[in-house]
Amino acid sequence: MKHTYKAKAITYMLVSALLAAGCSSNGDTSALGGASAAGSSDAASAVKAEGTHAAAEVKQANMNAAELAGFKENDALTAWDAGSSTSIVLKAEGASINGSGASVEGGVVKIVSAGTYVVSGTASNGQIMIDVPKDAVVHLVLNGVQITKDDGPALYVKKADKTIVTLQDGTDNLLSDGKVYADTSEDAPTAALFSKGDLTINGAGKLSVRGNANDGITSKDDLKIMSGTIDVQAADDGMIGRDLFAVKGGSIAIKAGGDGIKTTNDTETDNGRVVIAGGTFRIESVNDGIQAASSALIGGGDFEIVSGGGSGASTKTHQEQMPGGGGFGRPPQDQNRGGAAATQASAAETPSAKALKATADIAFADGQFRIDAADDAIHSNAGIVLAGGQFNLSSGDDAIHADASITISGGTIEIVKSYEGIESTNITIAGGDIRLASSDDGINVSGGNDSSASAGSGKSGDRFSATSGLLTISGGTVYVDAAGDGLDSNGSIVMSGGTVIVNGPTTDGNGALDYDGTFKQSGGFLIAAGSAGMAQAPSEDSTQRAVLMTFPSSLAAGTLVTLTDSSGTALATFAPAKTFRSVVVSSPELKAGETYTISTGGKSTGTAKNGLYEGGSTSGSTKLVTFTLGDKVTYVNQSGVTTVNSGGGPGGGGRGPGGGFGQGRR
Template sequence: MKKQKANLLKAATPLLCTALLFGCSNNKEEETESSSDPAVSQAESLSTIGNQEIASVISKKVSYDDEDFYTKWKNATSIKLNGDSASFKGDGAVVIDGSSITIRAAGVYEISGKLNDGQIIVDAEDDGHVRLVLNEAEINSSSSAPIFVQNAGKTVISLEDDTKNVLSDGDNYVYEKSDDDEPNAALFSKDDLTINGSGTLVVNGNFNDGITSKDELKITGGTIQIESVDDGIIGRDLLAVKEGNIQINAGGDGIKSTNDKDADKALIAIEDGTFNIEATNDGIQAETTLLVANGKFDITTGGGSPETIETNENNPMSPFETPTTTSTETNKDSAKGLKAAVEVAIGGGNFTLNSLDDAVHSNNSITITGGSMNVASGDDGIHADQSLLIKGGDINVTKSYEGLESKSITIADGKIRVDAADDGINIGGGNDSSGRDFAATENSEDNLLSISGGLIYVNAAGDGLDSNGSIAMTDGTVIVSGPTNNFNGALDYDQSFEQSGGFLIATGSSGMAMPTSDTSSQYAILMTYPEIQKAGTLLHLEDDKGNTIATFAPEKDYQTAVISSPELAKDTSYTLSSGGTASGTETNGLYSDGSYQNGTSVVQFTIADTITWLDETGVTEAQPMGPGGMGGPGGKMGGPNGGAPGNREDMFSDLDEETREKLQNIMEQQMNGTITQEEAQAQLKELGIEFPTGGPMGGGPEGAPSGGPTGDKGKEPVQP
């Protein structure tokens, strides 16, 4: 196992410069005082917003003028729709040709009545603003957009109080030229578009999209209900929502920005509002940055998360898993809840996200400073290719393949609960890499999970905290209910897990059990029980004066427990008990402010070293790990009976790429049954790799794969 101090301050600029559409510049907004936590400062440097309040960032990037907000209108030109024709009164420039109505000048136009098959066209000869007041209007068009803004300085759609207005198109548009592709939405504007008021707008986009602006689209009020064959709402350069009640059922994306040519555009900025979105693809997708200050969001994508998430937890080939890549850049069928190419930043709001793909995703960074999130995902709960920073909020990932995933994750505050079918919190390479990737871990010094505050609970079928790099913890509370299979561990890291503060308790199986690093400044214990302990069985640790260090009821079966606490001290005696009952306040299985009774003493010991290894006989010594150490209680990877724990890649770290590929192929063949165990061992011996009896996929009654018939201790491989 590598014991290498994590470098908390890596160069941020190269990472940021490689983010899609985000070039190196000095355009970052002026920031407030930097955090005193170096890991937080680093995460902020990878973000486009730094350490600013998200509402403040929106106010700097999005401006509204008076006409963007609804005001009482007067001196309007009145357009009355009469089935197959229309009429108008007033001074506005209106041209009526059967059921086609063209507005040729700036001004206020009130529209009422029903148009059976026609169109409102805005083609202003000046650069003024055109305001369309929809006052119980219904406009149907079988062959084009019911409202088509061809030219205007800005068009404002005002939804009159207590009115219902309907726009519906047909399923086939007729264009003047064969190469035309605009309009392609029931409400389509080539210029800036604003929707305001307190009435209702129903949009039936039967051809393609619901509402599209080729420039900026702003919504400051109203109820908007959209059914669309493809996307619901598109703002090419900007999509800003100040307030409103938005309901979308989309065959494509729910809400999106699309300008992929200008890094300063394609922003989605939401200050408030209510959003109910059901989309076949992404719920809200920004080509650059998605900023959310507040609001209520209920978003389902791709039909929602599957009932069962497939995992590789019982696959002994887990060291060789091929990473799953479903990044924004390559997957056209993306079904993510919230997504951005550069950054997702959330400062508040209430989110219910149910997604087939990642619930929250960024190709670069994610910043969460507040809000409440309930997440069910068929893939990752929250995924950022480069950096995930959590400084507050209440995050509950109820279902996921992996709960939180990024190359760098920094948790400074907040309440987080993660339920994962694989790893709970995973530090790995970008592009949604969920599996093991040797190439991605070569530069793993950049990979860091940093915890400096908050309450974190992880329930993982795979690794609880998994870093293809390092873990650093200085404060906060972390509770891990880890795996029950021996191919994963409650804690798993490549380099080091240095803890200098905070409270950690992690329970799980014994096969991959790891404690914190012995370079930590805070003491820890790792207890291995002789038998599997049933879920809910209390473990209680107290000092020789009867002071409670921890009382915990794990959610799942367990055979090992790691406890690190500021209350642990050198040359102090402790008693670890099992069973019994506890009273007091219980949070995720951890009890406080209560008492413990009727337990059975399992082991008494005195702390002498940073890490104290325990079994029922008392303090033991860890031994170097070898591939033969993977096994059950008699021969596991790690622990006093089978070698010190270490990362799975340590077994193969000295192999060159060609040999590693051959090793993988042999193990896959044996797993698939195309060669026998004896044949696999013979081929491995030719490579210069000697596994103990039982072979790479062997193992006796109490030994998982790679352990001998009785679970041999770790025998070091013969390197080529």
């Protein structure tokens, strides 16, 4: 797909990262230099180098988030002088005005000239209307205001180039509308605070907005929040900036019957962006928490988002696509993920319950995120770059999903609950600390959008057909607890660094490792425990050695598995979190021709992290097998080295490297 609606500035930052993930933002896999599902070492090297460069580029770019958001000098204008301002005092019978540029009639205060206006008092069924020349700027100071309007917006910017609303320090202000508007024409206002021009909110005071008819705050151009405490409750959407929603700081609380925050312009280049440099966000939305019609860039801030009632309210059934048609148990709006550009525009307007969603690319440089979503926690129809931040995610569907690519180079990600943890056509992990739990696949390289699956692919527990997608791991720490496949690539896997710990499935229909192409490992530490029927080890053409041990029967969760060399030094001591019957270990310390021993049980005096023990010693264990390591992948059971993975999968043989069955050690 070609994203014609992306902001140029954000696209510049993301492009190399999207290439690094093995896919440009339009889904073109040629960025891999023609790498097929088998993957090549050259492609892996390119991915690693590009990923490192992209992460640095995104981090640097986010340091200038204020510039990318287009904040201007007058966006920070809060000062005013009584001698040069027009004073408006609202009263039950109307308003008193001291100064020029404003008049009152029938409870409506109309501002017709550029300038500074300071408003205080209470108006029941009143309104402030700004109707100035198109090139005029109005500075409106809310100095302790309560305005309710029974049949329209309380504050209505009918015409202006820009309106700057300052919340005076130490004041509480309220804007509220009624449930039914008098004007129901196509261009009628739809929010308690409605502006047809650019709108900026700043100051140190508080603003409460009650959108009883539809939305809370809407700008038909740019909506910028510089500071202040803003509380919005809306029957539909909380805050809308058609062309841009940008936040520099402040505290924002939203309770919305529709989307929490959104942009809507999906037809004009450089518009429809969400750019957040800081601030505090507490969002509770029936639909999406934050939705960008094009790109989203988050350089900081503290976010707490509950969308669709949270993950516990998810109605996803996740049914597999069956031959002859049928869906995946997803609502119709999700079956067109990643479609053509025309589809993207409509998808942005289709109700869903994702927490943070963008039609084009999303980049994270920093921030703290606590998300509980009925649908995806973080979703992009294009690519996601995650270079920093702290994430605590619970999702009724995918925790992190991008149709084209996901690149992770930093940050701390804790996926507490998900159907699938991280899913995309291409996934690159170059850094960061990732812990995830999933009721299906942990990390899934798939066909991208859910409608791309081929009916009857023949893969148990997998909705997608084979792809040329690539999972690349060159750094960071990854811990997976998956009821389905742990690491699942419908293409290939390349691992050159990092630490990966997998607690995989307990049933034989899935595996701790599952790939259709190859799994070429040249570095890093890997340990993966799970069932045995579909167990796979890294590919035979890996340059780093590995061992796959199949146990005669299932072992209980928490049972220690220790791999020691001929001198008795432990290379790995691991306590799987669930029942298991196979364990894969790959480490740079494994040497061909050396003798190793696998023992089970006992206790370790070492320090455990993610079930892997460091330091200390193990006592009370039972030696199960001693064997000589081959020069590639060595398959072992209690009797010693075997010629096949003896897991007892379909047809009596386990699945060997490359997705086949009964392949021997070489």
